Amino acid sequence: MEAGIVYITLAALFGIFMAWGIGANDVANAMATSVGSKALTIKQAILVAAVFEFLGAVLAGGEVTSTIRKGIVDSSLLGDSPELLIYGMLAALLAAGTWLLIASRNGWPVSTTHSIVGAIVGFAAVGIGMDAVQWGKVGTIVMSWVVSPLTSGFIAYLIYQTVQRLILQSEDPLAMAKRYVPVYIFLAAFTITLVTILKGLKHVGLTISLADSYLLAIGIAAAIAVFGSIVIQRIEPDPKVEKRQHFYTVERVFGVLMVVTACGMAFAHGSNDVANAIGPLAAVITVAQTGAISAKSSVPLWVLVIGGGGIVIGLATYGRHVIATVGKKITQLTPSRGFAAELAAATTIVIASGTGIPISTTHTLVGAVLGVGLARGIEAIDLRVVGRILVSWVVTIPAGAFLAILFFFIFKAVLP
Amino acid sequence: MANMLANIFGSSPVQPLEKHVDLAYSCAKQLTGFFTAAIAGEWDKATEIRSEIDRLEHAADDLKKEIRLHLPKSLFMPVPREDLLELLLVQDKIANRTKDVSGIVLGRKMLIPAAISEQFLEFVERNVDAAKQARKSVRELDELFTAGFRGAEVDLVSELIEELDRIETDTDDKQAALRAALFEIETTLNPVDAIFMYQVIETTGEIADMAERVGRRLELLLSH
Numbered sequence: 001m002e003a004g005i006v007y008i009t010l011a012a013l014f015g016i017f018m019a020w021g022i023g024a025n026d027v028a029n030a031m032a033t034s035v036g037s038k039a040l041t042i043k044q045a046i047l048v049a050a051v052f053e054f055l056g057a058v059l060a061g062g063e064v065t066s067t068i069r070k071g072i073v074d075s076s077l078l079g080d081s082p083e084l085l086i087y088g089m090l091a092a093l094l095a096a097g098t099w100l101l102i103a104s105r106n107g108w109p110v111s112t113t114h115s116i117v118g119a120i121v122g123f124a125a126v127g128i129g130m131d132a133v134q135w136g137k138v139g140t141i142v143m144s145w146v147v148s149p150l151t152s153g154f155i156a157y158l159i160y161q162t163v164q165r166l167i168l169q170s171e172d173p174l175a176m177a178k179r180y181v182p183v184y185i186f187l188a189a190f191t192i193t194l195v196t197i198l199k200g201l202k203h204v205g206l207t208i209s210l211a212d213s214y215l216l217a218i219g220i221a222a223a224i225a226v227f228g229s230i231v232i233q234r235i236e237p238d239p240k241v242e243k244r245q246h247f248y249t250v251e252r253v254f255g256v257l258m259v260v261t262a263c264g265m266a267f268a269h270g271s272n273d274v275a276n277a278i279g280p281l282a283a284v285i286t287v288a289q290t291g292a293i294s295a296k297s298s299v300p301l302w303v304l305v306i307g308g309g310g311i312v313i314g315l316a317t318y319g320r321h322v323i324a325t326v327g328k329k330i331t332q333l334t335p336s337r338g339f340a341a342e343l344a345a346a347t348t349i350v351i352a353s354g355t356g357i358p359i360s361t362t363h364t365l366v367g368a369v370l371g372v373g374l375a376r377g378i379e380a381i382d383l384r385v386v387g388r389i390l391v392s393w394v395v396t397i398p399a400g401a402f403l404a405i406l407f408f409f410i411f412k413a414v415l416p
Numbered sequence: 417m418a419n420m421l422a423n424i425f426g427s428s429p430v431q432p433l434e435k436h437v438d439l440a441y442s443c444a445k446q447l448t449g450f451f452t453a454a455i456a457g458e459w460d461k462a463t464e465i466r467s468e469i470d471r472l473e474h475a476a477d478d479l480k481k482e483i484r485l486h487l488p489k490s491l492f493m494p495v496p497r498e499d500l501l502e503l504l505l506v507q508d509k510i511a512n513r514t515k516d517v518s519g520i521v522l523g524r525k526m527l528i529p530a531a532i533s534e535q536f537l538e539f540v541e542r543n544v545d546a547a548k549q550a551r552k553s554v555r556e557l558d559e560l561f562t563a564g565f566r567g568a569e570v571d572l573v574s575e576l577i578e579e580l581d582r583i584e585t586d587t588d589d590k591q592a593a594l595r596a597a598l599f600e601i602e603t604t605l606n607p608v609d610a611i612f613m614y615q616v617i618e619t620t621g622e623i624a625d626m627a628e629r630v631g632r633r634l635e636l637l638l639s640h
Contacts, residue, residue: 169568380427
């Protein structure tokens with residue numbers, strides 16, 4: 001199939017471009033809090049992000065990629081003309097990419113996930129037929145866009161409440177921080193590790209029983225917590241700065257925790273967002289190689305690697321500037337607050353990734369930050385911007401859909 | 417690229433409020449040197465200090481405007497915006513009163529009667545103490561935000577405010593005593609000078625009053 005090579009090449013180009021965009025822009029949200037709070041330097045943040053974004057994409061990105069690839073469009077209706085799916089997925093990638101470009105030029109806060117899902121639904125509903133869309137699944141996805149920020153907000157609220165009660169409001173915040181922060185480290189490490197083991201390892205060919213998975217996750221998390229607490233015990237108060245800022249050393253203790261949650265956030269981000277770039281690519285590859293739509297095969301590992309690699313390149317070339325800029329703007333997210341937001345968001349995202357639901361990682365993080373705010377943790381949140389995010393949330397789906405329909409008919413007319 | 421995460425944060429009023437109270441106190445602090453110079457009749461030096469007071473008062477005023485500008489109604493904060501704006505207003509008045517009183521004294525080249533000059537300087541210093549304690553209290557604002565206005569930090573600030581109240585009561589006592597002393601000698605003074613002397617005492621005393629109101633405003637924040 002001569003045309004197959006052309007399709008795969010095009011899809012790979014569009015997909016890598018999307019992955020690059022995700023690495024350049026969205027990763028900043030996962031890492032900037034750590035940089036802003038000086039828990040990590042820019043260089044360390046890039047390194048952490050590169051490693052954990054890649055691991056997240058490769059180890060835990062398969063489920064969401066599968067959903068994008070074959071969960072939204074009912075491919076059984078395409079029996080005779082599988083090339084329609086190829087045109088559609090190419091159109092969806094191009095549409096989402098274009099919409100993101102337009103949006104960022106105009107400063108609109110839009111989500112990559114919303115764009116790509118809107119685009120896929122758009123080409124399928126109009127280009128193939130209303131029946132081709134698995135509306136049940138799409139309904140679940142759209143519901144999750146409401147539920148995920150609420151969930152992460154609620155978790156963040158609870159976590160931050162415990163931080164205040166146990167540590168910040170106590171008579172000796174530093175002693176309490178040294179006692180409880182390792183517990184939070186354990187919780188963060190446990191959640192991320194467990195989801196990875198349960199959902200990710202089968203993509204790399206390992207199978208572990210459920211009980212063993214839990215034991216392994218507890219073991220790894222405990223090891224990280226012990227290591228963290230050794231680092232924490234070494235932190236000595238600086239009386240000179242303490243006099244002016246009583247929580248200075250306490251925040252440094254939380255900084256250790258923040259390194260762990262930042263890793264978790266980067267991992268979670270990679271696991272969910274890589275699908276936006278390579279889900280359509282994976283669909284194109286399957287159809288182009290086999291000439292038919294197989295619902296059985298799983299996402300090839302090398303495609304996940306391409307996606308993870310694209311994100312890392314985006315991060316290295318352009319993302320570092322965005323991290324620096326965003327980091328400067330979010331100094332209100334001190335380690336004690338930032339970790340609560342990151343842990344809540346990362347937990348919500350990895351669970352969504354494990355269940356194969358593409359959610360907006362940024363919206364989830366915004367929800368978490370609002371949760372910390374509701375727990376009276378943030379000094380000032382601009383509700384106008386929150387409103388604008390809600391509007392762009394609603395606008396993005398039809399916009400992505402419209403562009404995808406346009407590109408779909410162009411491709412259908414132009415491509416062989 | 418409009419970054420969602422970066423933009424949902426409004427500019428925090430906390431650091432600027434602390435900076436503003438620093439300016440207000442720095443301004444009030446100049447009064448000790450100013451009155452020492454005035455009592456000694458060193459008007460060149462007094463003029464110099466007065467221009468420094470002017471500069472600091474302006475700086476506080478500019479910062480006040482800037483803080484207000486960055487506190488739109490759409491901000492969601494742990495404490496009511498109105499309370500923070502009120503706090504800012506009374507902080508600013510510390511600087512305003514400092515400027516007022518130094519203006520009167522320099523403008524009229526007022527001579528503080530020798531009989532009460534020492535007592536008067538003590539009174540001024542106590543007012544400056546009140547402003548200093550107000551600054552110390554407001555400087556806890558970031559810790560209060562971190563602790564969510566609860567727990568041990570609240571007790572700490574309550575103690576600071578109690579001390580502020582004690583200082584203010586002390587300035588009231590000193591003010592009454594000073595007025596009584598002035599009353600004793602007022603017949604020896606030019607009537608217009610006497611009237612203005614009363615006014616200088618009154619306005620200086622308002623510095624501690626404003627400092628105390630800073631404490632009241634902080635207390636309101638604590639009760640949320």
